[in-house]
Amino acid sequence: MTIIQEPNRVIIFDTTLRDGEQSPGAAMNLEEKLRIAEALDQFGVDVIEAGFPISSNGDFEAVTEISKLVKNATVCGLARAGMKDIDRAGEALKHAKRGRIHTFLSTSPVHMKHKLNMTPEQVLGAVVASVTRARDLVEDVEWSGEDATRTEFDFLCRCIEAAIKAGASTINLPDTVGYATPQEYAEMFRKVIARVPGADTVRFSTHCHNDLGLAVANSLAGVIGGARQIECSINGIGERAGNAALEEIVMAMKVRHDAMPFDTNIDTSQIARISKLVSSTIAFPVQYNKAIVGKNAFAHESGIHQDGMLKNAETYEIMRPEDVGVAKSSLVLGKLSGRHAFREKLSAMGYELGANALQDAFERFKALADKKRHVFDEDIVALVDDEMARGQDRLRFENMRVVAGTFGPQSAEMELSIDGEIRVGLARGDGPVDAIFNAIRGLYPHEASLQLYQVHAVTEGTDAQAEVSVRLEENGKSVTGRGADTDTLVASAKAYLNALNKLLVKRQKTAPEAMSATH
Numbered sequence: 001m002t003i004i005q006e007p008n009r010v011i012i013f014d015t016t017l018r019d020g021e022q023s024p025g026a027a028m029n030l031e032e033k034l035r036i037a038e039a040l041d042q043f044g045v046d047v048i049e050a051g052f053p054i055s056s057n058g059d060f061e062a063v064t065e066i067s068k069l070v071k072n073a074t075v076c077g078l079a080r081a082g083m084k085d086i087d088r089a090g091e092a093l094k095h096a097k098r099g100r101i102h103t104f105l106s107t108s109p110v111h112m113k114h115k116l117n118m119t120p121e122q123v124l125g126a127v128v129a130s131v132t133r134a135r136d137l138v139e140d141v142e143w144s145g146e147d148a149t150r151t152e153f154d155f156l157c158r159c160i161e162a163a164i165k166a167g168a169s170t171i172n173l174p175d176t177v178g179y180a181t182p183q184e185y186a187e188m189f190r191k192v193i194a195r196v197p198g199a200d201t202v203r204f205s206t207h208c209h210n211d212l213g214l215a216v217a218n219s220l221a222g223v224i225g226g227a228r229q230i231e232c233s234i235n236g237i238g239e240r241a242g243n244a245a246l247e248e249i250v251m252a253m254k255v256r257h258d259a260m261p262f263d264t265n266i267d268t269s270q271i272a273r274i275s276k277l278v279s280s281t282i283a284f285p286v287q288y289n290k291a292i293v294g295k296n297a298f299a300h301e302s303g304i305h306q307d308g309m310l311k312n313a314e315t316y317e318i319m320r321p322e323d324v325g326v327a328k329s330s331l332v333l334g335k336l337s338g339r340h341a342f343r344e345k346l347s348a349m350g351y352e353l354g355a356n357a358l359q360d361a362f363e364r365f366k367a368l369a370d371k372k373r374h375v376f377d378e379d380i381v382a383l384v385d386d387e388m389a390r391g392q393d394r395l396r397f398e399n400m401r402v403v404a405g406t407f408g409p410q411s412a413e414m415e416l417s418i419d420g421e422i423r424v425g426l427a428r429g430d431g432p433v434d435a436i437f438n439a440i441r442g443l444y445p446h447e448a449s450l451q452l453y454q455v456h457a458v459t460e461g462t463d464a465q466a467e468v469s470v471r472l473e474e475n476g477k478s479v480t481g482r483g484a485d486t487d488t489l490v491a492s493a494k495a496y497l498n499a500l501n502k503l504l505v506k507r508q509k510t511a512p513e514a515m516s517a518t519h
C-alpha cells in the first residue's frame with residue numbers, strides 16, 4: 001500500500017489515555033476517559049490511543065466505548081505481539097469508524113535477552129506473525145520496535161522491513177527510555193528511511209520519553225529526520241518522566257513555522273481547556289512555569305518586562321495567550337443571572353449539558369452565587385467539573401458538622417446517602433480532615449489507603465472555592481477523586497467520597513486474570 005502524504009502534514013497521535021494513564025496515580029474511570037476522548041476528538045488530534053485492551057476489562061471497555069463515541073479521529077488499541085493481545089484489541093475496536101491496532105515488540109539486545117528471553121530470529125518471526133494477524137483484523141496497523149534507540153541498527157532495519165512487508169502502514173521508533181539526543185534521533189530516521197526497502201510506502205512515527213527532558217526536542221528532531229507522526233500526550237503525562245507534551249510540540253511547530261514548516265490539524269485555542277481537563281481529572285498539577293500551559297507561562301513579573309509589554313506585547317511575547325485559549329479571567333454572572341444567561345455562558349465555555357445536568361448545575365450556581373460575591377469563569381468550570389464527577393455515585397454527601405481548632409479534640413459528624421439510604425456517624429481525628437475521613441470510613445468500612453490530599457484555590461480571595469483532590473489506593477490500584485466547594489472541608493469530604501465511588505466501580509470491573517497481562 002502506498003501512502004500518499006501531504007509532505008509537511010504531521011499526524012498527532014495522542015497517547016494520554018494509554019501511556020499517559022500508565023503514570024502512577026493517573027488511573028481514570030470510563031466516564032473520565034470518554035470525556036477526554038471527546039475533547040481530544042474536537043481538539044483535532046488524528047489518532048487517539050484509547051488503551052491496552054488485554055490489560056484489564058476496564059481498558060477493553062474504554063477502547064470499545066471510545067470507538068463508538070469518536071467521530072473524527074482514528075481510535076487505536078495497543079497490543080503486544082501475542083495473538084491473544086491482538087485479537088482482544090481487534091475485538092475492542094470493532095465499532096470504530098477508523099480503528100488501528102498498534103502492536104509492539106522489543107528489539108534492543110537488553111530487552112530481547114532480559115525481558116523477552118528471545119533470540120533476534122525469534123523476535124523477527126514474531127514481528128511478522130503479529131503484524132500479519134493484526135492486518136487480518138484491521139486495515140490500519142502500526143508496528144513499534146520498543147527501545148528502538150538502543151537497538152542494533154542492522155537488526156532494527158530487518159524488523160522494520162519485515163513489518164512493512166507484513167502490512168504495517170505506520171512504523172514507530174520509540175525512545176522508550178528517554179536516552180537519545182535530538183541529533184541521534186533525527187539521524188536514525190534519516191538512515192532508516194534511506195535504507196529500508198518500502199520505507200517510502202509507510203509513515204514513520206516518533207514516541208519519546210522525557211527522562212532527560214528531551215522528549216519534545218527529540219520528537220521535533222524525528223520529524224526533521226523524516227517522521228510524519230508524533231506520539232505525545234496532554235501535559236506530557238506518561239511513564240516515569242512522561243511523554244513528549246502535545247501542546248509544546250504543536251505550538252513549537254506553529255510559532256517557529258519558519259524553522260519547522262510542518263502542519264497539524266490541532267485547534268490550538270482549545271489547549272488551555274484540555275490541559276486543565278486532564279490535570280484536574282487525574283489531580284496532576286501543572287508546574288507553574290511549564291511551557292504553554294503553566295500558570296506563569298504568560299505572566300510578566302519584572303518591571304522592565306511589564307513596561308515593555310505595555311508599550312508593545314511583541315517585546316516579550318512570542319505567542320498570544322488567546323492562541324492557546326488562555327483568556328483573562330472574567331467576571332461572569334451574579335446572583336441575579338437567570339438560567340438562560342447561565343446556559344449561554346456554559347455554551348461559550350464549551351459545555352453542552354443535557355436538561356437535567358443543566359438544571360442541577362444551575363441550582364448549584366445559584367447556591368454558589370449566594371455564598372460568593374463574584375463568580376468567575378474558573379468557578380463555573382470547577383462547578384460543572386464537580387457536577388460531572390458525581391455521575392452515578394453510590395455514596396453521596398448530604399451534610400456534616402466539623403469541630404476544628406485547638407480547644408479540644410477534632411471531630412466530624414457526617415450524614416451520607418449510601419445506595420439511597422441516609423446514614424449518620426461521628427468520628428474523631430487528628431485534625432478536621434482526618435476526622436472527616438474517619439467518619440466516612442466508619443459509615444462505609446473499607447481498606448483503601450490515602451495516597452494524596454491536595455487543595456487548590458480555584459480563584460483568588462478568601463471566599464474562593466476550594467478544589468480538593470484525593471487519591472486512594474487499594475490492592476495496587478489507585479483512583480483520584482475531586483470535590484469543589486467554598487468550604488474546604490466539605491470539598492474534602494466530597495473528594496474522598498468521589499474517590500471511594502470510583503474504587504467501587506473499579507472493583508466491579510477489574511478481572512484478576514487480565515491484570516497479569518500488563519508488563
Ligand code: KIV
Pocket residue numbers: 019104144146147172174175176177207209
Ligand atoms: O515507550 C514505548 O516504547 C511504548 C511502546 C508501547 C510504544 O510506549
Ligand code: ZN
Pocket residue numbers: 019174176207209239
Ligand atoms: Zn511509551
